[in-house]
Amino acid sequence: xxxxxxxxEIVDIAKASIPEDMQGAKVxxxxxxxxxxxxxxxxxxxxxxxxxxxxxxxxxxxxxIEEVPVVARCKDCQAQWTVTEPVFTCTACRSGAIDxxxxxxLDIKSIEIEDED
Amino acid sequence: MWSFTNRTTKRYHHDxxxxxxxxxxxxxxxxxxxxxxxxxxxxxxVRRVLDANDIMADRxxxxxxxxxxxxxxxxxxxxxxxxxxxxxxxxxxxxxLRCAVIVGDICTTNDADRLAQSGAPVTQINTDxxxxxxxxxxxxxxxxxxxxxxxxxxxxxxENIGNLVCPAEFDIGEDKRVVVLSITEGEDKxxxxxxxxxxxxATLLNKIDLLPYLDFDMELARTTIANVxxxxxxxxxxxxxxxxxxxxxxxxxxxxKAKLEA
Numbered sequence: 001x002x003x004x005x006x007x008x009e010i011v012d013i014a015k016a017s018i019p020e021d022m023q024g025a026k027v028x029x030x031x032x033x034x035x036x037x038x039x040x041x042x043x044x045x046x047x048x049x050x051x052x053x054x055x056x057x058x059x060x061x062x063x064x065i066e067e068v069p070v071v072a073r074c075k076d077c078q079a080q081w082t083v084t085e086p087v088f089t090c091t092a093c094r095s096g097a098i099d100x101x102x103x104x105x106l107d108i109k110s111i112e113i114e115d116e117d
Numbered sequence: 118m119w120s121f122t123n124r125t126t127k128r129y130h131h132d133x134x135x136x137x138x139x140x141x142x143x144x145x146x147x148x149x150x151x152x153x154x155x156x157x158x159x160x161x162x163v164r165r166v167l168d169a170n171d172i173m174a175d176r177x178x179x180x181x182x183x184x185x186x187x188x189x190x191x192x193x194x195x196x197x198x199x200x201x202x203x204x205x206x207x208x209x210x211x212x213x214l215r216c217a218v219i220v221g222d223i224c225t226t227n228d229a230d231r232l233a234q235s236g237a238p239v240t241q242i243n244t245d246x247x248x249x250x251x252x253x254x255x256x257x258x259x260x261x262x263x264x265x266x267x268x269x270x271x272x273x274x275x276e277n278i279g280n281l282v283c284p285a286e287f288d289i290g291e292d293k294r295v296v297v298l299s300i301t302e303g304e305d306k307x308x309x310x311x312x313x314x315x316x317x318x319a320t321l322l323n324k325i326d327l328l329p330y331l332d333f334d335m336e337l338a339r340t341t342i343a344n345v346x347x348x349x350x351x352x353x354x355x356x357x358x359x360x361x362x363x364x365x366x367x368x369x370x371x372x373x374k375a376k377l378e379a
Contacts, residue, residue: 096347
């Protein structure tokens with residue numbers, strides 16, 4: 001539900017990431033990782049992104065979203081598995097002591113900038 | 118119309134920009150060129166989108182630690198009974214614990230008016246007049262905190278905006294998070310909103326006075342919560358009758374004292 005705010009943050013971070021020597025160049029693509037546990041709807045985010053890039057170096061850029069699965073590891077038996085159901089107990093030993101290794105991401109990995117040289 | 122001097126209202130109109138682009142420059146990640154494709158250059162960024170929020174939340178956490186203020190973030194869907202639970206909770210723990218409340222809503226000061234009856238300083242944050250933000254972000258809470266005398270507060274309770282999705286994503290510098298789930302919402306909500314129940318440190322299962330009138334399966338609810346967040350404390354309470362309050366208040370006071378006496 002807060003995709004608009006997230007889209008605005010993405011634009012701010014992307015703009016701040018354009019190197020000095022490339023100021024004025026267009027950003028073609030933003031590569032984003034979104035964990036399956038994060039409260040973000042990819043389609044809404046793309047929709048908001050397309051609105052907020054207007055009149056910025058990101059206008060017309062593609063927001064490429066890579067979904068990251070929820071991966072957990074048991075602290076007791078070290079078993080590692082992909083969580084696909086809302087059950088966070090170890091699939092091997094039933095322990096509830098687990099670490100979430102991935103699935104909470106909301107990270108900008110990189111931006112791709114127009115470079116004609 | 119209530120007019121308590123201990124209730125203030127803040128309106129917050131989508132000024133996400135106000136915390137400024139400078140906040141993004143806390144770390145210098147450099148700009149590594151990862152690869153060149155035809156006509157484009159890829160620049161590594163590797164930054165959390167919510168970096169600005171998390172940095173601000175950490176800054177507040179440092180202040181709360183210095184001032185020995187315990188911060189509780191209370192979350193739930195709308196109508197779960199957060200405000201009533203909070204009113205009854207404040208009546209039990211004040212004045213032994215010096216409390217303050219920040220309450221977030223999209224519109225109205227209804228909750229602040231109710232909570233101000235406790236005598237605690239209450240700050241209402243309205244995220245927008247019509248259909249505003251769905252959560253409280255760190256910069257909004259920070260501005261509300263600026264008006265509080267932290268030396269005179271042991272426990273600051275932030276009653277978040279009613280929503281089981283978005284508030285779970287935003288760190289506001291709190292020590293503990295509690296989710297209120299009323300039994301009229303159904304046993305399956307923890308499975309439907311796993312992030313919220315994973316991020317919280319305790320669940321209050323509210324409105325148990327209605328158990329005789331509903332088909333609510335308490336065992337199923339507890340199993341669902343235990344699946345999503347094994348080991349999380351679950352308190353069965355009624356904000357109306359105060360059933361179960363001894364256990365809930367006992368847990369809360371223990372958490373607060375652990376920080377105050379640290």
